[in-house]
Amino acid sequence: MTGQLSELASEAYVFGFPLVFNGEQILRLTTSGIGTLPSASFNSFSHARALASPRDTFVSINNDTVYSIAPVDLSVGPVLLSVPEAGDRYYVLQFVDAWTNNFAYVGTRATGNRRGDFLLVPPEWEGGPEAEGVTVIRFPTRIAVIVGRWACDGEEDLPAVEELQNSLTLTPIRKSLTPPQGVPVVAGGLSEALDFFERLRVWALAFPPAERDRAALDSYGELGLTSAYTVAEAPAEVREALEVGYAAGKQALQMAVRSGDGPYVNNWLVNLHMFDYNLDFFEVGTLDDPAWKHADPKTRYATRAAAALAGLWGNHGYEAAYFFTYLDAAGDALTGEHTYALRLHPTPPVGAFWSITMYDLPNFYLVENQAARYSIGDRTRGIVYDDDGGLTITMSATRPADEKAAANWLPAPQGEFRPILRLYAPKQELVDGTYEVPAIERVV
Known part of the structure; x- marks a missing residue:
């Protein structure tokens, strides 16, 4: 009993x-x-x-x-x-x-x-x-x-x-x-x-x-x-x-x-539907649409609880999409012991703006660093685009020696970390999966 x-x-x-x-x-x-x-x-x-x-x-x-x-x-x-x-x-x-x-x-x-x-x-x-x-x-x-x-x-x-x-x-x-x-x-x-x-x-x-x-x-x-x-x-x-x-x-x-609770694409958890557990209350601005409802009673409560723990007060995917990752391209845990690169080409299609924010584990807090930079995105001043219009972001615990890499540096903690890619007013290519975010590659 x-x-x-x-x-x-x-x-x-x-x-x-x-x-x-x-x-x-x-x-x-x-x-x-x-x-x-x-x-x-x-x-x-x-x-x-x-x-x-x-x-x-x-x-x-x-x-x-x-x-x-x-x-x-x-x-x-x-x-x-x-x-x-x-x-x-x-x-x-x-x-x-x-x-x-x-x-x-x-x-x-x-x-x-x-x-x-x-x-x-x-x-x-x-x-x-x-x-x-x-x-x-x-x-x-x-x-x-x-x-x-x-x-x-x-x-x-x-x-x-x-x-x-x-x-x-x-x-x-x-x-x-x-x-x-x-x-x-x-x-x-x-x-x-x-x-x-x-x-x-x-x-x-x-x-x-x-x-x-x-x-x-x-x-x-x-x-x-x-x-x-x-x-x-x-x-x-x-x-x-x-x-x-x-x-x-x-x-x-x-x-x-x-x-x-979503598909993994290049080791990013594509969390378009993390906050879709509301099935009953649709006031102004919400979409009362089956495409944005997590109706499975066996997993809905677990999804709701996980969303609260990992991202309390997060938006529906049609307002802001959240992509998470703990792993590099090889499937190994992301950690400040190494240096990584994320090359975005093209950059994510959004109606408002996008950014990648760095978080420590297990708390999911912002990371203290010498540059006082906690996120990087399309509005970040001083970032340097590649010759073909792409953008290469460096993630590491120490400042890169190369000036271009330093301009595009997202500081990481010494231990394991989890970046979040936020996409405000995501366009249809993001919602339907036509656009894929590439995996984070380990450099050193």
């Missing part, structure tokens, strides 16, 4: 990981902030005023855009989002619910760059006069995160970005002295595993999943995860199973992140 409960607990860990991890990051944002993003109260934006650096300890954070992130809590009723005129600058506001479903997009691709107003409403909202003349965005869960990214062309472009950030507002429609409910407090103080499952129990009650996922949640009732009683009050046999299941689920999830 204990073995069956442990296996069930392992499944519950994978099922609940996105909710718990996301909730922890929301709490982090509303209390201490995240890296250079200062803390923000619910229904207000936290603006980064600089491009990300290794100080920003957040999984797979990007160095292409400046962030504006808002924790939103609609316990106060509808909230009006106002966005400024953005000119010809690429930006996206991505809406992520408590279970990490991307359920709406506002921005260049989705709604254009004109000034606009959007009414954010809670799941139970039944309509009202406040919706007149504005686009309504219904939230699947009471809380959600708006993850804003503004394209930024270096330090000198930051003042213009800041002006846009300051024009981005959230305004509750109903005046009240009652503060937002926020994320329910979970005391903790047990073991790592039991604290995790207690957060899952409490937060799943506060933020119910999609209707199709409720049967899965209910199946964990034997573990006390749908109970009004705390995990600490569960029988010893159940608590033991939760400990064992937590360890097994955590290990399985880490292996899933390594193996990925």
